[in-house]
Structure formats: C-alpha cells, structure tokens
Amino acid sequence: MSSNQKLGLQTNVGVGADALAARFALIREAEDLGYTSLWIAEVSGPDAFVSLAALALNTRKAELATGVIPIQIRTPGAMAMGFLTINELSGGRAIAGLGVSSPVIVERWHGASYRKPVTAMRECVTIMRQLFTEGRSKFQGEVYKSDFKLSMRITAPHPPKIYLAGLNAPMLRLAGEVADGVLMNYSPPDAIAPMVQHIHEGAKAAGRDPSAVDVGIYIRMCITEDEDKAVDSFRRELASYAFVDSYNKMFARYGFGAEFEEVRRLWKQGKRDEAPRAITEASCRKIAVFGKAAAGRDFVARFRAAGVTHPVVFPIGPSATAARDYPNTMSALAGA
Incomplete structure (x- = not known):
C-alpha cells in the first residue's frame, strides 16, 4: 500500500x-x-455516535466513520450535531456515512417514514452541509425542513466529510453529485466498474471532478483455517437480506436472483434453518473471501484495479471464533 x-x-x-x-x-x-479509517455500522445497537466518541478519544490519526447510519431515525440537525462533536473530539477526522436503510428498519423498528429515499438523502445532505459549513440551515424541501442555528464553537481544521451508502444507480449518481465519497457493499470486483461509472456520471452532471469522489466498499473476509464454518456463517448473514428490496435488486444483477427467491420461499414455509442453504458456496465466495491471507490481499487488489479508492476490510466469521478471526484478518490484510 503506497503512503x-x-x-x-x-x-x-x-x-x-x-x-x-x-x-x-x-x-x-x-x-x-497502517489502517487509515475505522468504520462503525449501526443496525440495532450499539449506538454509532457514542461508539465513535469513544474511538475519537482512543485513537490518534485514523478517520472515524459511520458505515452507515439510517438518515430517517434522527433529524438532519441532530446528525449534524453528532458528527460535528465527533469531529471536534478527533481533531477533524469524522466521516458522516449515511444510508437510507430499509422500510423494515425505518418504519417497523423506528416508526419513521421511508418515503422518497433518494429525495430524502439529497435534502438531508443539503441541510447537513449547511450546518457543517455555515452553522446555520434554512431549508424547505419535499421531505425535510429546517430553520436551525448551531451554537457550537468549532475548532476542527475542516468539517466532517459525507459519504453515501450506494447499491443501485440512483443513489450512486447522487453520491457523485453531492458527497465526498460512497460506501458500497456486498459486491464482487467484476461489478464495480459500472457502479463507479454511475458515480462519475453524477459528479460530471454536477460539474465536479469525478476523481474527487472517494470510492469505498466493505470487503468481507475471514482469514481462517475453518473456511467451511466461516462460509456457513456468511450464508446466514446474506439470507437476512432476502427481504430487503434494494439488496435483492442488486443481488439479482450478480446472478443470485434465483437463490434469494428460494431463501424467501423456504422462509415463508417456516423452514428458517434450511433457507440460508439455498445460497451456494460459489455465491458466497463471489462477494467475500475465506481462507488464506494471500486470497484476501488479492481480493483487495482486484477491487482497487476496478476503481475502488478506499477498500474497507470487514472481518466476518462465526461469533464463537471472532476473538481469533478478527485480529487474524486485521493483521493479514494490513497494507493491502
């Protein structure tokens, strides 16, 4: 890895x-x-802002990112305050990683509205940018409105960066148009080039330099001797996305449509232990790496060659062996 x-x-x-x-x-x-950024996902706990505050006080130089938080369950103003606080605590290392999540999480879990997700993201970023750069937001949109002035004292050298979670063309284009970066997910190296093209189209349409948009992706891997157990664990993880429309649309592009349809069929029949087995080992290995360090490093190199500028190593594997697999994976991929 160059400097x-x-x-x-x-x-x-x-x-x-x-x-x-x-x-x-x-x-x-x-x-x-040599890891240059540290990412925290938020689904059903722990809280991402509290966790990043702890990281800010226990690290020296890595960027600190949410990867990602759902925009609908906090107001844009509340998120801006959170990221500005992390940015102050860390001396300017915060990345606001934002996503639109899914109707299940937003509506069923949190009782919030999932309407117009791409419009909502555009408006949310607009409000947060205003607060990051001017400390003041006056905005009226289709989804959000804001008339809000911060009273924080800002000393960090620059405002937080904003990255958008992007799976499909509309959000990837929006990221190119309005964000500092994008975080992709669950995608194979051979799918990256057209996704990067969408990002670049959005940047060009907005009169931006496409190379100014950082292209990140979560790359799942488990450097382990127990490959079979790690693959099985990943199957169960993937199966949980079979009911999320945005992921199903993306997985269908990768040729996984029939497998995920079978997951849904078995799940609806009550065969919940059997359902993950509809996802083949070949599909798992298309979007994640299990086994030797060299395979993991080669996988990262393939993503870089396809246009990824910010690979994010995501150690996975069975919870029973996480205390072993996480540090092994982290060490094996250092400098990749």
Whole structure:
C-alpha cells in the first residue's frame, strides 16, 4: 500500500468494559499497522455516535466513520450535531456515512417514514452541509425542513466529510453529485466498474471532478483455517437480506436472483434453518473471501484495479471464533 492509499477497517465496538478494553487495544494496533479509517455500522445497537466518541478519544490519526447510519431515525440537525462533536473530539477526522436503510428498519423498528429515499438523502445532505459549513440551515424541501442555528464553537481544521451508502444507480449518481465519497457493499470486483461509472456520471452532471469522489466498499473476509464454518456463517448473514428490496435488486444483477427467491420461499414455509442453504458456496465466495491471507490481499487488489479508492476490510466469521478471526484478518490484510 503506497503512503497515499486508503485502507479502512470495520470495527463495531462492544459496550462491556472488558470488550471495550480489548477492542481499543486492537484499534490502536490497527492504526499502527497502517489502517487509515475505522468504520462503525449501526443496525440495532450499539449506538454509532457514542461508539465513535469513544474511538475519537482512543485513537490518534485514523478517520472515524459511520458505515452507515439510517438518515430517517434522527433529524438532519441532530446528525449534524453528532458528527460535528465527533469531529471536534478527533481533531477533524469524522466521516458522516449515511444510508437510507430499509422500510423494515425505518418504519417497523423506528416508526419513521421511508418515503422518497433518494429525495430524502439529497435534502438531508443539503441541510447537513449547511450546518457543517455555515452553522446555520434554512431549508424547505419535499421531505425535510429546517430553520436551525448551531451554537457550537468549532475548532476542527475542516468539517466532517459525507459519504453515501450506494447499491443501485440512483443513489450512486447522487453520491457523485453531492458527497465526498460512497460506501458500497456486498459486491464482487467484476461489478464495480459500472457502479463507479454511475458515480462519475453524477459528479460530471454536477460539474465536479469525478476523481474527487472517494470510492469505498466493505470487503468481507475471514482469514481462517475453518473456511467451511466461516462460509456457513456468511450464508446466514446474506439470507437476512432476502427481504430487503434494494439488496435483492442488486443481488439479482450478480446472478443470485434465483437463490434469494428460494431463501424467501423456504422462509415463508417456516423452514428458517434450511433457507440460508439455498445460497451456494460459489455465491458466497463471489462477494467475500475465506481462507488464506494471500486470497484476501488479492481480493483487495482486484477491487482497487476496478476503481475502488478506499477498500474497507470487514472481518466476518462465526461469533464463537471472532476473538481469533478478527485480529487474524486485521493483521493479514494490513497494507493491502
């Protein structure tokens, strides 16, 4: 990895005192190994802002990113305050990774509205940019409105960056148009070039330099001797996305449509243990790596060759062996 190349690490932080101490030791090691960004996902806990605040106080140089938070469950103003706080605590290292999530999470879990997700994202970014750069937002849109002035004292050298989670063409184009970067997910290297093309189209349409948009992707891998167990664990993870429309549309592009249809059929029949087995090992290995360090490093190189500028290593595997597999994967991919 050259000195100007970016390499991220996904690191969801446990909340118990013992878990935190162990994870912070690993995170400090990750910085020493050359990881340039640390990413925290938020689904059903822990809270991403609290976790990033802890990281801000326990790291020195890596960028600190949400990967990602759903925009609908907090107001744009509340998110702006959160990211500005992280940015202050870290001396300007915050990345606001934003996504539109899914109707299940937004509406069923949180009772919020999922309407017009692409419009909502555009408006949310507009409001957050105003607050990041001017400390003041006056905005009236189709989904959001804001008349809000911050009273924070800002000392960080620059505002937080904004990255959008993008799976399909409309959001990828929007990222090119309005964001500093994009975070893609669950995609094989041979699918990246057309996705990058959508990002570049959005940038050009907005009169921006396409190369100014950082192209990130979560790259799932487990460097382990127990490949079969890691593949099985990943099957179960993938199966959980069979009921998310945006992911189904993307997976169908990769030739997984029939497998995911079978997952849904078995699930609806109550065969929930059997359903993940409809996803083949070949499909799992198309979008994740299991086994040797060399395979993981080659996978990252293929993404870089396809146009990814910010690969993010996402260690996966069975929870029973995570204490072994996570540090092994992190160490094996350092500098990739």
